Amino acid sequence: MSKVQIKVMDNGSLRVSGDFEVIDAEGNVFPTKEVVSLCRCGKSARKPYCDGSHRGVFESVERAVPAEEQ
Numbered sequence: 001m002s003k004v005q006i007k008v009m010d011n012g013s014l015r016v017s018g019d020f021e022v023i024d025a026e027g028n029v030f031p032t033k034e035v036v037s038l039c040r041c042g043k044s045a046r047k048p049y050c051d052g053s054h055r056g057v058f059e060s061v062e063r064a065v066p067a068e069e070q
C-alpha cells in the first residue's frame with residue numbers, strides 16, 4: 001500500500017496521491033484516479049474535485065512549520 005500524500009497547492013487545490021478513496025458523507029465512493037485534486041476554494045462545478053475555477057479568484061499560500069519550530 002502506497003503512502004497517501006496530500007499536497008497543499010499554492011492558490012489552489014489539495015492534490016492527493018497514493019492509495020486512497022474519496023467518499024461522501026454517506027460513505028459512497030467517488031470515482032478516482034491515482035492522483036486527484038480536491039477543491040478547497042468552493043468554486044468548482046465538479047466538487048469534490050477541482051475544475052480550475054480557483055484561478056484568479058482564490059488566494060491561499062500555506063507553508064508547513066517544521067515540528068521543531070512549533
Ligand code: FES
Nearest residue numbers: 039040041050054
Ligand atoms: S480549488 Fe480548484 S476549483 Fe476550487
